[in-house]
Amino acid sequence: MTAALALLAPHLMTTPPLLTLQGVSRRYGDVVALEDVSAAVYPGEVLGIVGESGSGKSTLLRMMNLEDTPDAGDYRLALPDLPGNLFVLDRFARRMLCATRIGIVYQNPHLGLLMKHTSSGNVAERLLIAGERSFAALRGRARDALEASEFPLNRMDARPFELSGGMQQRVQLAKAIALEPALLLLDEPTTGLDVSVQALVLDTLKRLQRDRAITMVIVSHDLGVIRTMADRVIVMRRGRVVEQGLADQIFQDPQHDYTQQLVHAKL
Amino acid sequence: MTLATLTKPWAAFSYGFLDASAKREMRRKMLKAIAVPGCQMPYASREVPMARGWGTGGLQVTLTLLKPSSSVKVIDQGADDSVNAASIRSFLSKVSGAAETWDTQAATLIQSRHRIPEERLRADQVLVLQVPNPEPLRPVEPNMSVARQMHADADYGRLWLILYEQMVRSGRIMEGAAYPALVNRRHVMTPSPIPRWDVPKLHMAEHLTFLSAGREKRLYAVPPFTQVEPLVFSDVPYQVEDHGALRCHRSGVTGYYMNEIPQDNGGSVFELSDSNLGIKAIRRAEGAQVEIGPTWYENGKMPQ
Ligand SMILES: Nc1ncnc2c1ncn2[C@@H]1O[C@H](COP(=O)(O)OP(=O)(O)O)[C@@H](O)[C@H]1O
Ligand SMILES: [Mg+2]
Numbered sequence: 001m002t003a004a005l006a007l008l009a010p011h012l013m014t015t016p017p018l019l020t021l022q023g024v025s026r027r028y029g030d031v032v033a034l035e036d037v038s039a040a041v042y043p044g045e046v047l048g049i050v051g052e053s054g055s056g057k058s059t060l061l062r063m064m065n066l067e068d069t070p071d072a073g074d075y076r077l078a079l080p081d082l083p084g085n086l087f088v089l090d091r092f093a094r095r096m097l098c099a100t101r102i103g104i105v106y107q108n109p110h111l112g113l114l115m116k117h118t119s120s121g122n123v124a125e126r127l128l129i130a131g132e133r134s135f136a137a138l139r140g141r142a143r144d145a146l147e148a149s150e151f152p153l154n155r156m157d158a159r160p161f162e163l164s165g166g167m168q169q170r171v172q173l174a175k176a177i178a179l180e181p182a183l184l185l186l187d188e189p190t191t192g193l194d195v196s197v198q199a200l201v202l203d204t205l206k207r208l209q210r211d212r213a214i215t216m217v218i219v220s221h222d223l224g225v226i227r228t229m230a231d232r233v234i235v236m237r238r239g240r241v242v243e244q245g246l247a248d249q250i251f252q253d254p255q256h257d258y259t260q261q262l263v264h265a266k267l
Numbered sequence: 268m269t270l271a272t273l274t275k276p277w278a279a280f281s282y283g284f285l286d287a288s289a290k291r292e293m294r295r296k297m298l299k300a301i302a303v304p305g306c307q308m309p310y311a312s313r314e315v316p317m318a319r320g321w322g323t324g325g326l327q328v329t330l331t332l333l334k335p336s337s338s339v340k341v342i343d344q345g346a347d348d349s350v351n352a353a354s355i356r357s358f359l360s361k362v363s364g365a366a367e368t369w370d371t372q373a374a375t376l377i378q379s380r381h382r383i384p385e386e387r388l389r390a391d392q393v394l395v396l397q398v399p400n401p402e403p404l405r406p407v408e409p410n411m412s413v414a415r416q417m418h419a420d421a422d423y424g425r426l427w428l429i430l431y432e433q434m435v436r437s438g439r440i441m442e443g444a445a446y447p448a449l450v451n452r453r454h455v456m457t458p459s460p461i462p463r464w465d466v467p468k469l470h471m472a473e474h475l476t477f478l479s480a481g482r483e484k485r486l487y488a489v490p491p492f493t494q495v496e497p498l499v500f501s502d503v504p505y506q507v508e509d510h511g512a513l514r515c516h517r518s519g520v521t522g523y524y525m526n527e528i529p530q531d532n533g534g535s536v537f538e539l540s541d542s543n544l545g546i547k548a549i550r551r552a553e554g555a556q557v558e559i560g561p562t563w564y565e566n567g568k569m570p571q
Binding site for chain 1: 435
């Protein structure tokens with residue numbers, strides 16, 4: 001195996017990681033969802049996580065969003081006023097941290113949105129949790145976030161269940177970026193969308209990434225998506241990281257058998 | 268020697284209808300409720316000779332606080348003489364020997380549905396509000412155990428969201444009675460179905476307020492000098508009902524919460540909702556020596 005530093009893009013080697021996960025393991029009964037997973041995400045980069053269904057990708061993302069606590073492991077974000085291992089935080093502190101510093105988009109919009117409330121309201125709720133109490137500011141900031149997600153503003157007070165899948169993902173995205181989070185987590189954000197819609201949503205994500213230099217972690221079982229988005233890639237199988245490296249490296253010269261199968265199946 | 272000479276003469280073991288253990292349960296929960304202002308405490312709701320939904324929650328708190336030296340006032344929508352209020356009041360007096368009164372000033376214990384009297388309550392008075400639905404989160408979260416978790420997390424984003432959407436839809440906040448309020452900067456409560464007019468009276472009040480729901484078996488409290496802040500946006504002021512300029516057609520008094528009384532000609536007249544205040548004002552105008560205490564609102568405005 002190559003030394004860890006050699007796996008980084010040159011401009012990343014100089015900055016310490018924003019996110020560090022170390023030795024994270026999680027079992028659900030007999031199922032090993034994660035086994036000794038370590039990962040780092042550097043400021044401004046997009047980390048892709050690939051792997052077949054059931055390989056633990058969503059579980060890993062849920063850990064990063066502090067929705068679950070592992071059996072073992074350490075999780076740090078290089079942000080001010082945080083303790084060392086974030087898994088020691090109580091519910092209350094987790095909720096505040098997630099609401100204010102981390103944004104997440106789920107594959108299933110029902111997980112991320114209140115379907116019967118307005119789209120702008122879904123975004124405003126995020127701001128309300130963070131303590132915004134001015135109605136004008138709520139309205140304005142919700143509009144800005146929806147606009148940045150390229151959501152059609154004439155529908156901003158429509159309820160998500162009246163919207164198409166692509167629109168719903170844009171509302172989730174607006175909600176996720178409304179507070180300008182340090183970290184944006186995307187769990188299969190385009191899976192299940194029409195190919196053309198999928199391309200448009202990916203375009204939006206790429207543009208956001210370029211304009212705001214948001215640090216992103218994107219999970220997908222679709223190598224095409226990962227290839228479009230990611231700077232660096234982690235390949236997971238049965239809860240373990242089997243290979244990681246620069247995206248180009250992984251796609252052109254996969255080392256692990258499993259990665260080779262994945263890449264060749266795709267190509 | 269007979270058995271009778273060895274025993275004490277018969278005397279009531281307890282008063283106030285509830286037995287000692289029921290009262291102890293209530294007292295414990297009432298003390299807890301005072302300790303965590305605005306937080307709903309579940310309690311073992313007893314049977315009282317009244318149907319659930321008619322103020323049994325308030326009644327149990329009142330019965331627990333009641334003693335023979337109490338003076339008890341009961342109002343329903345501000346009126347002492349409604350059938351409900353009158354029968355609860357006479358029941359309370361019958362089971363405890365407490366005096367009945369209509370006068371807010373003279374009462375030590377006031378049980379109420381829908382209103383807080385206009386005269387300021389004092390530190391030596393206790394207000395008991397009957398609450399039909401104690402859960403402010405019910406409109407946003409039908410599952411009560413999830414709602415309880417949300418209270419524990421102070422997770423009130425969705426409650427605010429409802430207000431946001433009312434503003435978006437109609438440009439103003441539509442909550443009428445039972446306007447949600449943040450107590451002691453921690454728990455959101457439903458201040459019973461009192462009008463918006465009455466909510467500011469609870470803020471930093473001198474008196475103790477209990478709110479109790481018999482059917483839902485939960486009570487909560489606003490201790491004296493506790494902050495009670497209606498949920499409002501910083502740029503959309505809290506508005507009470509527009510009653511400040513209305514005049515009571517019977518007493519001529521202005522500046523208080525009024526009931527609207529429709530007339531045959533299609534118009535309407537207004538009447539003081541706090542009926543005892545109206546009676547006192549009329550008697551005073553007729554020359555009687557009547558003491559009207561200081562009121563929360565002055566000239567139709569709540570001084571800050
Ligand atoms: N809350 C849970 N309870 C039980 N098993 C779970 C739970 N979450 C995930 N798993 C199991 O952990 C494994 C990994 O799941 P997941 O992270 O969702 O995989 P992926 O997102 O890669 O498809 C699966 O076998 C799944 O069934
Ligand atoms: Mg998944």
